[in-house]
Amino acid sequence: MLKIIKNKLEQGYRTSKYPKTPITLNKRYRGVPQIKKNCSAALISKCADVCPQDAIDVEHGLIDLGRCVFCGQCETLSKGDFVTFTQNFELAAAKREHLLTDGNLPRLADNAKAHFKKLFGRSLQLRQVSAAGCNACEADTNVLNTPFFDLSRFGIQFVASPRHADGIHVTGPISINMRAALLTTYEAVPAPKVVIASGSCAISGGPFRGSPEVVGDLEKLLPVDLFIPGCPPHPLTTLHALLNYFK
Ligand code: SF4
Ligand code: SF4
Numbered sequence: 001m002l003k004i005i006k007n008k009l010e011q012g013y014r015t016s017k018y019p020k021t022p023i024t025l026n027k028r029y030r031g032v033p034q035i036k037k038n039c040s041a042a043l044i045s046k047c048a049d050v051c052p053q054d055a056i057d058v059e060h061g062l063i064d065l066g067r068c069v070f071c072g073q074c075e076t077l078s079k080g081d082f083v084t085f086t087q088n089f090e091l092a093a094a095k096r097e098h099l100l101t102d103g104n105l106p107r108l109a110d111n112a113k114a115h116f117k118k119l120f121g122r123s124l125q126l127r128q129v130s131a132a133g134c135n136a137c138e139a140d141t142n143v144l145n146t147p148f149f150d151l152s153r154f155g156i157q158f159v160a161s162p163r164h165a166d167g168i169h170v171t172g173p174i175s176i177n178m179r180a181a182l183l184t185t186y187e188a189v190p191a192p193k194v195v196i197a198s199g200s201c202a203i204s205g206g207p208f209r210g211s212p213e214v215v216g217d218l219e220k221l222l223p224v225d226l227f228i229p230g231c232p233p234h235p236l237t238t239l240h241a242l243l244n245y246f247k
Contacts (some may be wrong), residue, residue, distance in 0.1 A: 047073075047078055068231075091231075121247055123244050124167075125166050137233065157187075173208040176214065195222045202218045204216065
């Protein structure tokens with residue numbers, strides 16, 4: 001017992017003070033892109049050619065964060081003259097069209113549904129559905145339950161049964177084989193219910209977009225309330241999204 005108390009004293013309090021205290025991420029992290037306004041069409045076109053996700057809208061000089069996997073190739077090729085990625089992890093959006101951006105994303109809290117805040121602001125239970133994800137999205141969601149993030153201190157928990165949940169949090173490109181299981185899980189959640197698309201795969205199919213083996217876009221199957229970009233989304237991106245959309 002004494003050993004445990006000694007260990008506790010040595011460890012101290014490890015839970016992050018976010019969101020009361022801001023967190024600065026490592027310089028290598030790629031978050032919200034900042035697009036240069038005066039970039040030439042030729043350079044944007046070159047960036048679009050190397051983009052593995054077809055995520056660059058050449059005509060308007062925008063990036064689709066629902067498709068982007070944050071590989072950084074466009075930033076490297078343009079030497080920052082088209083885009084630089086900031087350390088801002090606040091990437092989530094309430095509407096799919098908001099993800100097509102020059103970096104000025106609308107405030108998520110301004111687009112949240114008021115009745116969801118009222119219903120789930122104090123307690124939100126989610127059922128995670130991995131619809132053929134590569135496990136990175138799932139692992140980085142799981143991280144939210146570690147002592148550092150301690151998601152349950154905000155009244156948000158992942159539960160085992162969809163019947164105990166207020167909504168589903170979907171990762172992966174939705175393989176054809178997972179389609180029925182996903183829809184059955186959704187049906188089992190009592191209304192009113194929330195649908196969250198997490199990661200490039202669930203939003204647009206990600207690297208699997210266009211494959212006949214995947215649905216590739218959760219919106220084709222269900223009404224999505226919250227989009228969380230990334231490949232995978234950083235745990236802080238997910239935490240920011242949940243806190244700003246529901247609290
Ligand atoms: S960072 Fe995004 S937009 Fe840029 S090349 Fe990679 S996938 Fe395409
Ligand atoms: S979005 Fe990226 S990390 Fe997430 S499941 Fe798809 S490939 Fe994996």
